Amino acid sequence: MTAAASALIPPLGDPAAFVLDETVKGMPPGVAPFPIGAIGEKGWNLLAEDLPLPLAVLKRSALDHNLDWMARFVGDAGAVLAPxxxxxxxxxxxxxxxxxxxxxxxxxxxxxxxxxxxxxxxxxxxxxxxxxxxxxxxxxxxxxxxxxxxxxxxxxxxxxxxxxxxxxxxxxxxxxxxxxxxxxxxxxxxxxxxxxxxxxxxxxxxxxxxxxxxxxxxxxxxxxxxxxxxxxxxxxxxxxxxxxxxxxxxxxxxxxxxxxxxxxxxxxxxxxxxxxxxxxxxxxxxxxxxxxxGCYVSHDSLMYRDFFAAVRGRAPLVDRLGPGLRPAMEVWAYVQSRPEPGKVILTMGQRDVGVTGGLPQAQSWYRPGADGAPGELGPEHAVTGLNDQHCHMTVPVGSPLQVGDLVGFGVSHPCVTFDKWQVLPVVDDAYQVVGAYRTFF
The missing domain is CATH 3.20.20.10 (Alanine racemase)
Structure with a gap:
């Protein structure tokens, strides 16, 4: 590019320099402005309640696996990828x-x-x-x-x-x-x-x-x-x-x-x-x-999970590539009310998660201050509807969920959850924040 053209079309600059503060959805109240590239230095952990919920996160291990898997798939198939x-x-x-x-x-x-x-x-x-x-x-x-x-x-x-x-x-x-x-x-x-x-x-x-x-x-x-x-x-x-x-x-x-x-x-x-x-x-x-x-990079927990099962059945090449695509995106919310024995309300709604491929699926839960990893939630914990900022979920009468617990959800059709977030933190398998992506919707 010529110098004149460069002046006309300036680059966006270092993506890591984008400044985050408390006005950015998902950032903690009172946090001083800092560049997005420094988020991994904060020592934040989702399970330690260092970030407000609801919050959409991407798991680093699943992203890395999916990027590598698809590169090998198209390479072995004699194709190129334009995701x-x-x-x-x-x-x-x-x-x-x-x-x-x-x-x-x-x-x-x-x-x-x-x-x-x-x-x-x-x-x-x-x-x-x-x-x-x-x-x-x-x-x-x-x-x-x-x-x-x-x-x-x-x-x-x-x-x-x-x-x-x-x-x-x-x-x-x-x-x-x-x-x-x-x-x-x-x-x-x-x-x-x-x-x-x-x-x-x-x-x-x-x-x-x-x-x-x-x-x-x-x-x-x-x-x-x-x-x-x-x-x-x-x-x-x-x-x-x-x-x-x-x-x-x-x-x-x-x-x-x-x-x-x-x-x-x-x-x-x-x-x-x-x-x-x-x-x-x-x-x-x-x-x-x-x-x-395109959705391979984050995959999902419902629609594309089912499609991938069909791909595995059709294409022997997939089995030669080892473990398949993994869901990388999760949305976490608090249990904010348990107004009936078989129902809880959570702090997540249509402004936080997409529903065009199906309602989010409760997968795991965690009680603040507990030791160990999050526990699993079975299909009897079922989302029945979303308002702007509320999630309705039916639960068994004996469900362990209490007000203040954290619940992690898998999503379907991740496109329509990405566009709800200006910044998506990236976490390791212990939910330690190691990075973040900025979106441009």
């Missing part, structure tokens, strides 16, 4: 994912792309249509000002191609804007619904050279509908076959730009099916298989 950064919006985790070999970071908006780039990510996959004057201008500006930065976006209509081509021709960046042809399915989100539309879009991109170029075919299989995981998997197979057929037709028409043909899909449920099908694409040119699983 969904929008899952965490935590540049500290982006950095660790890149250090573990991630080819790119995937985002969903221009804001997320800017955050990734300003935090040192050199290749971003915008898995969405690049639409609107400000978003298009922002993308073109980043590419113009930073020749070493790559940004790929999606197209699924001739109208979208024409808008991008007009903008790029009016304000040239000195290189083509790389695009991926997005395939979709009935009832899904964006993406071409049939081959005729897709070929028309690909031809429109070809006609817009040298301002645009087509680098590959993309799709998102994560929202296919089925009554069972097996039914969903069958539909994923069918969708991927359509993607591969479209890539073959586009290649036969000479519509791709030079270089490897990118085939990209992969949410956090069917990434094994994706890499297996793309590996057998049968194209004539070199193919770059890009998986985009």
């Amino acid at each position: 969904h950064g929008k899952t965490t919006m935590a540049p500290g985790l982006f950095r660790e994912q890149v250090e573990h070999g991630a080819w790119a970071i995937t985002v969903g908006t221009i804001h997320q792309a800017i955050v990734a780039r300003r935090n040192g990510v050199r290749r971003v996959l915008l898995a969405n249509q690049l639409i609107g004057r400000q978003a298009v201008r922002g993308a073109l500006d980043m590419l113009r000002q930073d020749p070493g930065f790559e940004l790929l976006a999606l197209v699924d209509s001739v109208a979208s191609v024409e808008l991008l081509a007009k903008a790029a021709a009016a304000d040239p960046i000195g290189r083509p804007l790389p695009l991926l042809l997005e395939m979709g399915y009935a009832g899904g989100r964006t993406g071409c619904r049939n081959a005729e539309t897709a070929l028309a879009v690909a031809r429109a991109v070809k006609a817009a050279e040298p301002y645009l170029e087509l680098r590959g075919v993309e799709g998102f299989e994560g929202l296919v509908a089925g009554k069972t995981i097996e039914e969903c998997a069958d539909q994923v197979h069918a969708f991927l076959r359509r993607m591969v057929a479209m890539a073959a037709a586009t290649e036969a028409g000479g519509l791709f730009a030079d270089g490897p043909i990118i085939l990209s899909a992969g949410g956090s449920a069917f990434y094994d099916i994706v890499v297996d099908r793309f590996r057998r694409a049968g194209l004539h040119r070199e193919v770059l298989l890009v998986s985009r699983s």
Whole structure:
């Protein structure tokens, strides 16, 4: 980047320098301002009540395991990883994912792309249509000002191609804007619904050279509908076959730009099916298989846990990689009331934990001042609902829980819990705070 460009787009600075104080959710009252990078020096421990609850934390051992596991999975599968950064919006985790070999970071908006780039990510996959004057201008500006930065976006209509081509021709960046042809399915989100539309879009991109170029075919299989995981998997197979057929037709028409043909899909449920099908694409040119699983880094205690069990059943490769993904995220709360023999109320609500993948699951409990590790809670301790700041949980009449006890919950679909927290402390297995991540939602 030139000096002038650097002045126009300053870096965000050292992420460890972000200042925390008592106004940041999860920090103790009265704490003097300090840089986030120094949080591990505080000597804080969650079980010692050094931090107020509710509190979402990430376990260091599980994060390290998951980062290593997925790097080995995609490497053995002959693919590369472009994990969904929008899952965490935590540049500290982006950095660790890149250090573990991630080819790119995937985002969903221009804001997320800017955050990734300003935090040192050199290749971003915008898995969405690049639409609107400000978003298009922002993308073109980043590419113009930073020749070493790559940004790929999606197209699924001739109208979208024409808008991008007009903008790029009016304000040239000195290189083509790389695009991926997005395939979709009935009832899904964006993406071409049939081959005729897709070929028309690909031809429109070809006609817009040298301002645009087509680098590959993309799709998102994560929202296919089925009554069972097996039914969903069958539909994923069918969708991927359509993607591969479209890539073959586009290649036969000479519509791709030079270089490897990118085939990209992969949410956090069917990434094994994706890499297996793309590996057998049968194209004539070199193919770059890009998986985009994002939730693997934190995993979860419900939805993706069940999906991973299905992955293990489908893919023998998984067993060769040893113990599978582990849930890294927990949300802790106090028992604040036991108004009925079979019910407790806890200090956690929808402002603290997401519910789109299912209600949080009580897993462990701890009485302040006790010796030893937290005890386990069985399924008879069941969350039945959440208000803004309260959690309703049914318990057995003989439950040991008392007012003032700490309860740790596993979450489902971690994306919608990450976005509740500006800062997430990282803890070791004894719940000693060893670090923290800042998020940019």
